[in-house]
Amino acid sequence: MRTGLDKEKIILRAAELADKKGSSDITMKELADELGIKPPSLYKHFSGGLDELSRELMLCGWRMLDAEITKAVIGKAKDDAVTALCYAYRDFVLKHKGLYEAMQWYDMFQSKEHMKACEGAVDVMYRSLSSYELTNEQKIHTVRLVRAFLQGFSTIEAHTAHDKPVPLDDSFDFALRTILRGIADMQKRSQ
Amino acid sequence: MRTGLDKEKIILRAAELADKKGSSDITMKELADELGIKPPSLYKHFSGGLDELSRELMLCGWRMLDAEITKAVIGKAKDDAVTALCYAYRDFVLKHKGLYEAMQWYDMFQSKEHMKACEGAVDVMYRSLSSYELTNEQKIHTVRLVRAFLQGFSTIEAHTAHDKPVPLDDSFDFALRTILRGIADMQKRSQ
DNA sequence: ATATAATAGCTAATACGATTAGCTTTTGAG
DNA sequence: CTCAAAAGCTAATCGTATTAGCTATTATAT
Numbered sequence: 001m002r003t004g005l006d007k008e009k010i011i012l013r014a015a016e017l018a019d020k021k022g023s024s025d026i027t028m029k030e031l032a033d034e035l036g037i038k039p040p041s042l043y044k045h046f047s048g049g050l051d052e053l054s055r056e057l058m059l060c061g062w063r064m065l066d067a068e069i070t071k072a073v074i075g076k077a078k079d080d081a082v083t084a085l086c087y088a089y090r091d092f093v094l095k096h097k098g099l100y101e102a103m104q105w106y107d108m109f110q111s112k113e114h115m116k117a118c119e120g121a122v123d124v125m126y127r128s129l130s131s132y133e134l135t136n137e138q139k140i141h142t143v144r145l146v147r148a149f150l151q152g153f154s155t156i157e158a159h160t161a162h163d164k165p166v167p168l169d170d171s172f173d174f175a176l177r178t179i180l181r182g183i184a185d186m187q188k189r190s191q
Numbered sequence: 192m193r194t195g196l197d198k199e200k201i202i203l204r205a206a207e208l209a210d211k212k213g214s215s216d217i218t219m220k221e222l223a224d225e226l227g228i229k230p231p232s233l234y235k236h237f238s239g240g241l242d243e244l245s246r247e248l249m250l251c252g253w254r255m256l257d258a259e260i261t262k263a264v265i266g267k268a269k270d271d272a273v274t275a276l277c278y279a280y281r282d283f284v285l286k287h288k289g290l291y292e293a294m295q296w297y298d299m300f301q302s303k304e305h306m307k308a309c310e311g312a313v314d315v316m317y318r319s320l321s322s323y324e325l326t327n328e329q330k331i332h333t334v335r336l337v338r339a340f341l342q343g344f345s346t347i348e349a350h351t352a353h354d355k356p357v358p359l360d361d362s363f364d365f366a367l368r369t370i371l372r373g374i375a376d377m378q379k380r381s382q
Numbered sequence: 383a384t385a386t387a388a389t390a391g392c393t394a395a396t397a398c399g400a401t402t403a404g405c406t407t408t409t410g411a412g
Numbered sequence: 413c414t415c416a417a418a419a420g421c422t423a424a425t426c427g428t429a430t431t432a433g434c435t436a437t438t439a440t441a442t
Contacts, residue, residue: 002408002420029399037420039400044419049401104350115351140357141365144344148366152343153335159295160306166331174332175339181376182369193391193437219429228391230429235390240430389438395431402425409418 003037007045010035011060014053018098024057024105026098054105059117061096061103066120068092073124077131079180085128086150086176093154100158122147133187142183149175194228198236201226202251205244209289215248215296217289245296250308252287252294257311259283264315268322270371276319277341277367284345291349313338324378333374340366 010031017034018024028050032039046052072088073081093100105114125143134142153175157168205222209215219241223230237243263279264272284291296305316334325333344366348359 005419027399028401038422040402040422041420043401104346137357137361141362144347144359144362145340145366145369148343148347149336149340150343151347152339152341155295156335156339156342166328168335170328171332171335175336178336178373178376179369182372185369185372196390218427220427229393231393231431232391234430383442385440385442387438387440390436392433392435394433397430398428400426400428403423404421405423406421407419409416411416412414 003035005035005037005045007056010042010045011053011056014057015060015096015099015102018057018102019096020098022097024054024098024102028053054102055113057099057102058105058114061099062117062121064096064099065089065092065103066124069121069124073128076128079183081128081131082146082180082183083176085125086146086172089150090154090157090172093150093158097158100154129183132183133190134183135190138186138190142186145179145182149179194226196226196228196236198247201233201236202244202247205248206251206255206287206290206293209248209293210287211289213288215245215289215293219244245293246304248290248293249296249305252290253308253312255287255290256280256283256294257315260312260315264319267319270374272319272322273337273371273374274367276316277337277363280341281345281348281363284341284349288349291345320374323374324381325374326381329377329381333377336370336373340370 013035014026014031017026017031028039028042031053032042035042042053043049046056048055069085069088069092072084076084103118122143125146126139129139129142132139153172201222204226205217208217208222208225219230219233222244223233226233233244234240237247239246260276260279260283263275267275294309313334316337317330320330320333323330344363
């Protein structure tokens, strides 16, 4: 009982470590070294071993992302809200490459838990669309489109060398405008 | 020299195994078992071990995807081509969940090789846009948008339970139409 | 055909990370 | 001040990757 560690602190440390490595593949040994303890000691905090740690990392990541995008859309509506949310999401992924990878720790056995975890973040997306005049079904489609785009663009960007002839910023902006235009178009037609 | 195996066959078998597991995390042991040989024997074909196997799997996957989408767009232009390409891409991912994961074996050390590998598939996307009247820069933005959307939508779909209230097919269709509308809009304005 | 070199498999041995078992020290509650 | 839980440690076990060295098969060159 010397180091003053607890589950929370360890997870945050693990997240940092993942981001430093740029990958979610962190080992008990690496994490223990990072914390100045021996690998077996980690089992006092995570009796479920690496699996439990991964799950916690995933949950922690979604909570953080949720917080970021929530903060970003406060006081904004419609296009402003969607735009802010998208930029915040992308920034998060670029800043947390390793953690974001851990957040993809989909299904297998824990599918429900994972879904609950992203739920918060996805819910923010839904709320951001609430100021538009869309049917529920349209909102669902739109959230899926936005989610897919963000997931795809950010991962590709995070894993690709940043020396493109055409800046990625411009492409992101372009894509975002395309999507917003699509939403506007939808509203026009449903009137 | 009994089993008549060669690099090519082993890779294809590894791809099947990955898809069967729904994950790219296949071990030397699993693969050896699958092939009816002992793990050390694999090193006769892959002296670089698991790393080399992963790389080959990645390359193999991109070649396969390239072939699929190329086949899909033959004889088509504009919206028809893009639509066919998108559906083919999505089908591929859903059919090859494990292999597709292996294809994400980004950067680290081999970044250039990986880029070359996707290059073929990305090139098909560019060609599919050739029938539109777009500037080079616009094409680049568009390819990035399409790529991001496909990557994101497919991975999310591949990893999520298929029991949604609103069918994913409809959302895919909706998103695709939104993107095509965006392209049309762009052309209108640049005239 | 036959000797020979490369091939492709095998077993045994090594290394390393995950995990478990059991011991010990610190710390918080009473 | 005592005691139980908490949190760390070392030693031991297990499983997978990988290497080393052996052997049988196959292909090739004489």
